[in-house]
Amino acid sequence: MANNSTIAVKFEKISRYFGEIKAVENLSFSVKEGEFFSMLGPSGSGKTTCLRLIAGFEIPDSGNLYIHNREMINTPPYDRDVNTVFQSYALFPHMSVEENITYCLMLKKINKRERLKKGEEMLELVQLPGLGNRKPSELSGGQRQRVALARALINHPSVLLLDEPLGALDLKLREKMQIELKDLQRKIGITFIYVTHDQQEALSMSDRIAVFNNGQIEQIGTTKEIYETPRTLFVADFVGSSNVIHGKLSEQIFDKNASFTIRPERIRILPLSEETPSNQEICISGKVTDIQYQGANFKYMVLLDGQHEIVVQQQNLRPNTKHLFQPKIGQEVRLVWNRLDSNEVIL
């Protein structure tokens, strides 16, 4: 993890418009060298535009962009020390895997023998040794993904950009590749900037996350900060799921008319009869209206004072575990959580 180290990429008040549509507006943030930085957000939130701005495929309408402290606005993509893994991989269909991977070496007029050697090294790095002579069309989705990665890494870029690289893979393979990507990043130590709309993916791989919405960054922080202390309602809702408490109920519970979020897994569900909790804890009663069996978890829908519904998540433990309370639908229950777990957000 990179702390206090140098800045790899810096956005300074960057705006980019497509006609009437603002893709990103007045955006400032920086990515530290050597970190795994994710840009997370729904489609159309501006995250891909940011990636394309770094790569040089887009030019900002205003603002400034620095890569390793060098101003990049007028630098074309081919002169930037960054490489990209594209969403659709963008492998050249008329070239072999080896020709794809060594494309940039060929452009640099490096001799054939050196190219072959480097190409084979990269294929080993991405665990595809010996596949150099195949055509991209003869590879599976996962293999193409690795070839795209090898092609982007062969030039030792200072920053690697990844545009939803795992989007086209099935779940199991995606999870496997997530681990591999993170390992690879640790091993080679270069800055990864990763665009995704999958919050789970962003949480499991990143050092820091920027959450995008409507061309703006809602929050930027470590994975823990993003998940546990979301700054806005959007972040609380987009990353994981949250209960939102506002209005009268929030006055009743927190003595403050504001919006608070609380994660379903931080709430304990207890029978009515138990003793009053400490004043560190919040305690409200309600009625179970629905129960979802989700395999690893149970999800309880609890209705408070006839209008607010709170979702509680409980691990699916052995039914005879000590102190385990599994209420039925219609049962009156108490919900208890630590004050520190509820988090005030702006709307």
Place this chain on the structure above:
Amino acid sequence: MYMNPNLFLLLLLGPILIWLGVVYVGSLFSLLLQSFFSIDEFTGLIVKEFTLKTYISLFSPSNFDIIIRTTSMAFVVTIVSAVIAFPIAFYMAMYTSKKTKAIFYVAVMVPLWSSYLVRVYSWKLILAKEGILNWLLELLHIDWLLDLVLHIPVIGGGTLSTSYIGTMIVFVYIWLPFMILPIQAALEKVPTSLLDASADLGAKNQQTFWLIIFPLTLPGIVAGSIFTFSLTLGDYIIPGIIGSSRFFIGQAVYIHQGTAGNIPLAAAFSVVPIIIMGIYLYIAKKMGAFEAL
């Protein structure tokens, strides 16, 4: 209502198969067959016996000249068409908005909607000694340039409309849409992400063009060249109206099956373009033109 599915299929496909098998391929086969007959030089009657005599006569100096002349013309027309068509197609595919693209489509297609003969005859007027082109060149005081070009042996001549250059110009004009459209379609199919990837990996625009765009459009160029090449090989009207009045294959076929009554020789002549196209496609395949398909 009960109906045997096979019978139904046969009823549906039958007429088409008969058309394709008998009318289409069958007539081609009968053509091939007749090229192996010969003509009795005294009676002028067709001798229906297998012989290679007709094919051998294709190699007589006068006939072989026709083949060389036509093939060279087809070759030049194809190259010139490709060189002119590529930038137009490139602009259409890469730089136009929806609306201007539609205008381009119409502009490319409109000539095809008017009569071929009208267009060829108007070119005769344009290229003639008293034509608009000469008038314009004189106005600009560069008619000496045209004279210089027309003095080049073989391809030159008295005027543009009686020279091979004139024939070539008109061929290129007439076949150009058949070259532009396949190239444009091929260019449209190149994903922009490949161009981004190429630039990302350090290729300048010119390198991206030669290493990515051109190889991926090659099938389109080959498809277009099949049109221009084979259409030029078979045409008998343009060289009859514009040019040096020396025969092309199409005219030879026309004369031999008509006034001369030498059907076997006409058949043998028409087999020539088929063989040339076969060789052409074989070479194109060997060179990898279809690999990106």
